Amino acid sequence: MVLFQAQNIQKRFGARVVLENISLSIEAGTVHGIMGPNGAGKTTCFHVLTGHHAPDAGRILFDGQDITGLKPHIIARKGVSRSFQLMNLFDDAVVIENVMLALPGFRAVGSSPFRTTFGDTGLIKAALAVLEQVGLAGRAWEKAKELSYGDRRALEIAVALAAEPRILFLDEPTAGLGAKATQNLAQLIQQLRKRYTICLIEHDMRFLFELADRISVIHWGQVIAEGTPAALKANKWVARSALGEVA
Structure with missing residues (x-):
């Protein structure tokens, strides 16, 4: 069953298409990859699909409902959540606070978003359950800035999961990660795919080919190919012109 669909999306910035x-x-229930060279339009595509940019033409459907042009927070409430290429965390807040801020039931107290009532055991349990999914429950009360880069990536995914999505968009989750952290992230996504539909942009081709069920290749703002990892590997023109050789 198709959960999320983009139809003939166009986006311009001035005269530039x-x-x-x-x-x-x-x-x-699948992992869908989006790949292509730098400047191909991948991140802009994510911005449009998740409501951060309005398309100039085309339609976006989520579970059969037209969500074209809706604001990001409205799209998020419907079950579409995302991470960003550059991490958006509150470094001086503790790990669990970062997650609590994204929970649907969270309410700030007074003028500060961090003045929460930690006696609210329901919110604490919900946040800990999310952190458990990404392996950070044991570090819930540490400050976010004390985490390793790989664990900060996991925390960013936890923040996205706290919104209770049905589909999760991840923008270059391996960016800046070493080999071990990348391996850990791959294992995490393998676990998450059991519960969520996932779409991810990724430059690490081996990482993406290992995880994705299908991949769309974007080049010069257009989808030039789509298929299974095996089919794309066999397409020599795609491998050489848009991706670079993938062993």
Whole structure:
């Protein structure tokens, strides 16, 4: 069943066409990859799909409902959550506070978003359950800035999961990670795929080919190929012109 669909999406910034007739379909319960060279339009595509940029033309459907042009927080409430290429964490807050801020039931107290009532055991349990999914429950009361870079990536995913999504968009989750942290992240995504539909942009081709069920290749703002990892590997033109050789 198709859970998320983009139909003939176009996006311009002034006279510059960034996305041209982008169409893709993401099946429920799958990992869908988006790949392509720098400047291809991948992140802009994510911004449009999740409401951070309005498309100039085309439609976006989530579970059959038209969400084209809706604000990001409204799209998030419907079950679409995302991470960003550059991490958005509150470094001086503790890990669990970062997650609590994203919970649907969270309410700030007074003028500060961090003046929460930690006697609210329901919120604490919900936040800890999310942190358990990414392996950070044991570090819930440490400050975010004390985490390793890899654990900060995991925390960012936890923040996205706290919104209770049905589909999770991840923008270059391996950026800046070493080999071990990348391996740990791959294992985490393998666990998360049992509960969530996932779409991810990724430059690490081996990482993406290991995880994705299907991949859309974007080049010059257009989808130039789509298929299984095996099919794309066999397409020599795609491998050489858009991806670089993938062993």
